[in-house]
Amino acid sequence: MEMTIQSTARLNNGVEIPFLGLGVFQSPPGDMTKKAVLYALEIGYRHIDTAKIYGNEQDVGQAVRESGIPRSEVFVTTKLWNQDHGYDATLRAFAKSNQKLGLDYIDLYLIHWPVKGLRLETWRAMEVLLSEGKCRAIGVSNYLVRHLEELLDHCTVIPAVNQIELSPYNYLYRKETVDYCRAKGIWLEAYSPLTKGEKLTDPKLVKIASKYGKTPAQILIRWALQHQFIVIPKSVRRDRIRENAQVFDFSISPEDMAYLDSFNENLTTGWDPTNVP
Numbered sequence: 001m002e003m004t005i006q007s008t009a010r011l012n013n014g015v016e017i018p019f020l021g022l023g024v025f026q027s028p029p030g031d032m033t034k035k036a037v038l039y040a041l042e043i044g045y046r047h048i049d050t051a052k053i054y055g056n057e058q059d060v061g062q063a064v065r066e067s068g069i070p071r072s073e074v075f076v077t078t079k080l081w082n083q084d085h086g087y088d089a090t091l092r093a094f095a096k097s098n099q100k101l102g103l104d105y106i107d108l109y110l111i112h113w114p115v116k117g118l119r120l121e122t123w124r125a126m127e128v129l130l131s132e133g134k135c136r137a138i139g140v141s142n143y144l145v146r147h148l149e150e151l152l153d154h155c156t157v158i159p160a161v162n163q164i165e166l167s168p169y170n171y172l173y174r175k176e177t178v179d180y181c182r183a184k185g186i187w188l189e190a191y192s193p194l195t196k197g198e199k200l201t202d203p204k205l206v207k208i209a210s211k212y213g214k215t216p217a218q219i220l221i222r223w224a225l226q227h228q229f230i231v232i233p234k235s236v237r238r239d240r241i242r243e244n245a246q247v248f249d250f251s252i253s254p255e256d257m258a259y260l261d262s263f264n265e266n267l268t269t270g271w272d273p274t275n276v277p
């Protein structure tokens with residue numbers, strides 16, 4: 001079946017998540033984020049990725065409410081920040097995020113980073129939130145194989161997703177984690193899929209883009225989709241929010257997918273969890 005802007009992946013608990021989402025990291029709190037989210041929803045996006053630490057949960061929530069789209073048709077993710085680990089702290093942090101969003105429930109709640117210490121306690125609280133129906137799915141972010149192995153040794157609920165940095169520039173660097181997640185039925189979400197803009201002028205990428213009559217950003221998003229990654233490019237600009245969704249009318253050949261994979265240079269545009277014990 002052809003993919004569209006609202007095509008979904010079915011998570012390990014049956015919940016459907018749209019493959020394409022709008023990221024809002026560094027979307028300034030206030031009107032700018034609200035307008036970006038409203039515009040994205042207007043043109044068909046149905047998935048927004050925020051976090052407590054982004055400081056814009058309130059604006060995301062307002063936009064979703066004002067969009068007029070039924071709550072059940074929009075998928076909203078937020079994340080637990082590092083200072084909020086621990087059983088009780090997690091329950092408190094969730095309540096606060098939920099209140100800021102004002103959407104009744106959260107679709108997906110993630111542990112933002114695998115902070116050493118209390119992360120298993122945190123997960124136990126996430127399982128309770130899930131069982132109480134306060135969120136529809138729970139997952140992790142920036143977990144590598146050893147963090148996942150530890151979690152899977154202790155959990156009752158297997159995380160539904162692992163959100164990590166993924167682009168052609170670091171795919172092979174994360175291949176072991178990707179393969180592990182796939183083997184366990186954990187969906188991957190690709191964050192910083194546009195390399196935060198850093199590689200959009202890479203001549204190799206620009207050449208592939210011109211071959212397909214697409215932009216470098218569209219090639220990176222399509223690459224993620226063809227790897228079956230849920231993908232959450234960020235922009236606050238209307239033209240780019242639209243551009244980033246125009247990725248369902250072409251496909252990258254298997255040869256060019258392999259060529260893109262070879263762009264690996266272990267790129268990390270944010271924080272690298274490699275050395276987190």
Ligand SMILES: NC(=O)c1ccc[n+]([C@@H]2O[C@H](COP(=O)([O-])OP(=O)(O)OC[C@H]3O[C@@H](n4cnc5c(N)ncnc54)[C@H](OP(=O)(O)O)[C@@H]3O)[C@@H](O)[C@H]2O)c1
Pocket residue numbers: 022023024025026049050112141142163164190191192193194195196197200215217218232233234235236237240241243244270
């Ligand atoms: N879990 C985590 O630890 C984690 C870490 C990082 C990110 N994330 C999530 O992943 C999302 C995406 O990652 P990201 O924000 O780091 O980076 P990204 O999506 O790779 O890149 C965003 C940057 O690219 C620009 N941009 C967007 N579309 C463009 C286009 N078509 N052409 C040229 N430039 C374009 C944006 O600028 P404008 O806004 O000015 O257009 C912004 O500077 C985040 O927003 C967040 O939701 C999660």
